Amino acid sequence: MSSVARSQPDRHLLFVTVLLCGAGLVMVTSASVAFAYTQHESAFYYSLRQAAWMAIGFAALFVLSRFDYHKLRPLAPAAAAGALLLMILVLVPHLGVTVNGARRWFDAGPFGTFEPSELGKLAFALFIAHWIDRRGDRINDFQRGFLPYVAMLAGVLVLLMLQKDLGTSVVMVGIFVSAYWAGGGRMRHVVLMLAGLLLAFIALTIIEPYRFARLTSWRNPMADPLGAGFQSTQSIYGLASGGFFGVGIGHSVEKYGWLPEAHTDFIFAIIGEETGLIGTTLVMLGFLYFTWRGYRTSMRAPDRFGVTLAASITTWVAFQALLNMATVTNTLPVTGVPLPFFSYGGTALASTLAAVGVLLSIARKGTTRTNTHSRKGKDAPFDSWRRNRWAPVSGARRGTRASR
Amino acid sequence: MQTGLRFGAPQRGHKSLPGRWRVLALVLVAALLAGLVWTRLAYWQVVRHVDLAASAQAQYREVVELPALRGAIFDRNLKQLVVNTTVYSAFVSPDQVPDNQRARVALALATVLGADAPKVNEILASGKKFSYIARRFSKAKADQLRSMVLPGVGLEEEQQRAYLPGIAGSSLAANLLGFVNYDGQGQYGVEAHYQTQLAGTPGYISSYRDLANREIVLGSHTHQDPINGSDLVLSLDSNIQYAAEQALADGVKKANAESGSVLIMDPATGGIIAWADYPSYNANDFIHTDPAHFLDNISSSVYEPGSVMKVVTLSGAINAGAITPDMVINDPGFVYVGGYRIYDWDRRNHGNITYTYVLEHSLNVGAMKAMQAEGHANFYSYLQAFGLTKASGIDVAAEDTIPPPAAAKMADAQYATTAFGQGVDTNMVQMLAAINVVANGGKYAPPHVVERIGNNLNPVLLQPQRQVISPATALQMTQMMEQVVQHGSGWMSRVRGFELDQAGKTGTSQIPVNGKYTLDVWASYVGFLPALHPKFTMIVVMRKPHYPGYQQDWTLNDGYITAAPVWQKIAQQIVVDWRITPDTR
Numbered sequence: 001m002s003s004v005a006r007s008q009p010d011r012h013l014l015f016v017t018v019l020l021c022g023a024g025l026v027m028v029t030s031a032s033v034a035f036a037y038t039q040h041e042s043a044f045y046y047s048l049r050q051a052a053w054m055a056i057g058f059a060a061l062f063v064l065s066r067f068d069y070h071k072l073r074p075l076a077p078a079a080a081a082g083a084l085l086l087m088i089l090v091l092v093p094h095l096g097v098t099v100n101g102a103r104r105w106f107d108a109g110p111f112g113t114f115e116p117s118e119l120g121k122l123a124f125a126l127f128i129a130h131w132i133d134r135r136g137d138r139i140n141d142f143q144r145g146f147l148p149y150v151a152m153l154a155g156v157l158v159l160l161m162l163q164k165d166l167g168t169s170v171v172m173v174g175i176f177v178s179a180y181w182a183g184g185g186r187m188r189h190v191v192l193m194l195a196g197l198l199l200a201f202i203a204l205t206i207i208e209p210y211r212f213a214r215l216t217s218w219r220n221p222m223a224d225p226l227g228a229g230f231q232s233t234q235s236i237y238g239l240a241s242g243g244f245f246g247v248g249i250g251h252s253v254e255k256y257g258w259l260p261e262a263h264t265d266f267i268f269a270i271i272g273e274e275t276g277l278i279g280t281t282l283v284m285l286g287f288l289y290f291t292w293r294g295y296r297t298s299m300r301a302p303d304r305f306g307v308t309l310a311a312s313i314t315t316w317v318a319f320q321a322l323l324n325m326a327t328v329t330n331t332l333p334v335t336g337v338p339l340p341f342f343s344y345g346g347t348a349l350a351s352t353l354a355a356v357g358v359l360l361s362i363a364r365k366g367t368t369r370t371n372t373h374s375r376k377g378k379d380a381p382f383d384s385w386r387r388n389r390w391a392p393v394s395g396a397r398r399g400t401r402a403s404r
Numbered sequence: 405m406q407t408g409l410r411f412g413a414p415q416r417g418h419k420s421l422p423g424r425w426r427v428l429a430l431v432l433v434a435a436l437l438a439g440l441v442w443t444r445l446a447y448w449q450v451v452r453h454v455d456l457a458a459s460a461q462a463q464y465r466e467v468v469e470l471p472a473l474r475g476a477i478f479d480r481n482l483k484q485l486v487v488n489t490t491v492y493s494a495f496v497s498p499d500q501v502p503d504n505q506r507a508r509v510a511l512a513l514a515t516v517l518g519a520d521a522p523k524v525n526e527i528l529a530s531g532k533k534f535s536y537i538a539r540r541f542s543k544a545k546a547d548q549l550r551s552m553v554l555p556g557v558g559l560e561e562e563q564q565r566a567y568l569p570g571i572a573g574s575s576l577a578a579n580l581l582g583f584v585n586y587d588g589q590g591q592y593g594v595e596a597h598y599q600t601q602l603a604g605t606p607g608y609i610s611s612y613r614d615l616a617n618r619e620i621v622l623g624s625h626t627h628q629d630p631i632n633g634s635d636l637v638l639s640l641d642s643n644i645q646y647a648a649e650q651a652l653a654d655g656v657k658k659a660n661a662e663s664g665s666v667l668i669m670d671p672a673t674g675g676i677i678a679w680a681d682y683p684s685y686n687a688n689d690f691i692h693t694d695p696a697h698f699l700d701n702i703s704s705s706v707y708e709p710g711s712v713m714k715v716v717t718l719s720g721a722i723n724a725g726a727i728t729p730d731m732v733i734n735d736p737g738f739v740y741v742g743g744y745r746i747y748d749w750d751r752r753n754h755g756n757i758t759y760t761y762v763l764e765h766s767l768n769v770g771a772m773k774a775m776q777a778e779g780h781a782n783f784y785s786y787l788q789a790f791g792l793t794k795a796s797g798i799d800v801a802a803e804d805t806i807p808p809p810a811a812a813k814m815a816d817a818q819y820a821t822t823a824f825g826q827g828v829d830t831n832m833v834q835m836l837a838a839i840n841v842v843a844n845g846g847k848y849a850p851p852h853v854v855e856r857i858g859n860n861l862n863p864v865l866l867q868p869q870r871q872v873i874s875p876a877t878a879l880q881m882t883q884m885m886e887q888v889v890q891h892g893s894g895w896m897s898r899v900r901g902f903e904l905d906q907a908g909k910t911g912t913s914q915i916p917v918n919g920k921y922t923l924d925v926w927a928s929y930v931g932f933l934p935a936l937h938p939k940f941t942m943i944v945v946m947r948k949p950h951y952p953g954y955q956q957d958w959t960l961n962d963g964y965i966t967a968a969p970v971w972q973k974i975a976q977q978i979v980v981d982w983r984i985t986p987d988t989r
Binding site for chain 2: 272276298304
């Protein structure tokens, strides 16, 4: 007995996404008012733009969720090529906008700026899922699977490092490695890949003195609270001021210029300050639930393309959120990644929501666990952790619902 | 998929699918990492909440203190003894002085404030953020600086106490009042003792600041008005204080003494009317004063009261019924006590004499016999009742006492010497308060300086005074002390018109050094006037007077010759100033 297609979208996934986005909009509004007012004399400058991008993002989400993701496959090479092109073009002076010494944005007029590497995450996720599926089991071949894959990753990373975008590089590594892993890549290849990346990272750290300084200030940010450790110190101050219950939404002091990037990369510290451990824990639980539903989608996907794509999109969101929170809590040095659904940043928000749309589309095609083999116990241990594997109604009920 | 570890169906759909355990592993990794991050989160938000939130507050909050005005101090006639004045301090922010202005700024600061020009230049070149140039100068100089509009130079207002001038080189009642240091802390005397009440409670304005130090309007903003310090009204009379300081200074110089003190008390209340030390100091210039001068000899140092103590001894014995003023005893000039032979001051055989004669001529043998007549236990209980065994509790900082040993532990010889005021240590406040019992009809009036604190009476004034000796005993003792002035050692204290109407007693005690008495003495005179309705009780103590020619006769250093004239001079002044008339008989 083979899979049965489900036409129902994953309402849980959609719901948790909407919830995170709603909370995100509230927090962007709260965290940006002061900065927006001093910069643009309009307290809602950023939140209105974020809302507009969110609308675009949700539009993309709904369109893509109703669109059979298989039909995206033919577009994948073109999308990846387009993203690559934009990522190269953004490096060209006058085309790209430089912010804080990094050139990674295009000027997008009334919508602020446009960051091609954010779009690149979705494009590359699509492309590598397509690529892995086409290679099938050949990806386990060192020369025909592993090496080309590593080459692709390396190419993208070089472009990102030229944009001085360490954060997106790390997330991209997460996307590539998780896709490779979920798509059936060998464990030793994955280990090799990670080891190589680690070596490259160490090399880059030693070469660039500013990265090394970042590492030392990470070890003890309070040692130089007004210099290198300023942002981390302020971030920790924000979290600590929040305590268990928070100072109340809108009552953050850190957002008044103390914490740099309060409404973008460090919005989680403002969440911590205003809503306390309760708020940050709820946000983490939200992301965890999102992660679970995303990976669940991957596990239920009917084909390798879906499995790989769902895994890499979920990893993207989950890994990026974790990296962000780890940075804010000073668990890792400052990498500079936005918190998905929360941080101000239109391109990132819209492309993340579009990716969730793809995820929902995969969920729609997701199979149930039912097939002839799995009913017989030994082959279906996967079910066992979710429910009593001997429950006779298990498969039957699901089958009934699925065929409804 | 060569791995043996493989869950799920190997054949899902028409193509082989990678194992679900792979994605499940990702879930596990995500959950683990999330747990790790959450631990960090809980660490910062819960474990480090208190200390780091405090550091954060210190960073955001700007607290501007609103200083409380220190209370003024008035004398009994509401003359202000201390005035709060505003002085100015100049500071520079060298980083805000343009290079081309440096010379002008340095010159101006040097000219107006007398600052060292090269040093100012050095500070200006340092690029520091802040440095004081001169502190606590007058408003005139501040106005002059202000009119010059110097870049990077700021003025800071500070409060300073200004005390009334006393005799040359000192401020009025400096040793009683103390002073206030630059941190607003009262030092010594009344300023220290009443620091809390005088200082009040500073208020503050606290606000949140953003990084650019702009006030956050949405932030909570608290304002607390300062509570100004309470004014103090003393029982002091500044005219008498001044007269006492003058007379004392003259007396100390004349007697060639190391130092001297005068303490005058209101007999009925125990309120201090004058508190003079010589040498004293100028509290307005405390910063340039040797701290040794701050010490006050009246309450912060002890002495052996000598024969003044005989008033206490005889009063107790009379009150106990052991003796009467007319009782006749034999005084051969010495007695044996506890194996020691103790002499009268003149070592002469006085034959049969009365106790009035004993007091008049200050005979140690008589005092010891009176003490023996009433017994050690009675004697000791009178020492306690007269307030000589514990601190007087005067409301002036740093009272010093050396209480006598417990009654049972005192040797016979010490009882004997204590009876005439040697081998016992008291401070002047204790001694005057004890003698004042006689002046106050036998009641002990607790000594104090402050009558009112803000709108409240000093609680000491509301307490009932304890009866130490009966009014009849007090009267008998007063009459004996009148005889001291009329026939005995107190003749130098006679105030014109009050010759028959004043009571007194001299005292001279040799100063022990390393347990041996020397030729140096504490010479004192205590008395009150008018005898039967006293308006004041006064004690004068001279320390180490070296009267001209004293080497031949140490009795020339005696209280009657060094202290009594000072007493007389001040008493004369009080009589005039307060318009006291003698009792008509």
